[in-house]
Amino acid sequence: MPKIKLDRIDRKILALLQQDGRMPNNDLAERVGLSPSPCLRRVKALEEAGVITRHVALVDPAAVDLPVNVFVSVSLERQVEERIDAFEAAVMALPEVMECYLMTGDADYLLRVVVPDLASYERFLKEHLTRISGVANIRSSFALKQVRYRTALPLGHLAE
Structure with missing residues (x-):
């Protein structure tokens, strides 16, 4: 069970970041229907809650x-x-x-x-x-x- 309650927007943020962890915040915000500042706050909250644990590059x-x-x-x-x-x-x-x-x-x-x-x-x-x-x-x-x-x-x- 997640440490925080994840709403539809949080789930969308997670799905998008799992596909592209380097997605610029402006693009992420647009794709989830938020302005950049609230989107960044949500990403930070997901990181602080331990839902997002790190950002990595996948190497072939x-x-x-x-x-x-x-x-x-x-x-x-x-x-x-x-x-x-x-x-x-x-x-x-x-x-x-x-x-x-x-x-x-x-x-x-x-x-x-x-x-x-x-x-x-x-x-x-x-x-x-x-x-x-x-x-x-x-x-x-x-x-x-x-x-x-x-x-x-x-x-x-x-x-x-």
């Missing part, structure tokens, strides 16, 4: 020689707080790890790792992941093709 992985996506399932020897905290801290320090989720089911964690090639992944595995204390099992799955990738969250459920 292939353009920067990172075409390989690996989904890695990791199981810990024991699911105790110290091991969980240690694993999460270690993973946070690895720039190749793009996403990390604590999971239910067969594995304790699911990671998405990006690397330039298979040799780089082997090096990442041997030099980093296998050296994290408490790791019992690692299973890797290589993405053959990215069918869909989105960054914009679906906001339709917030409709009034």
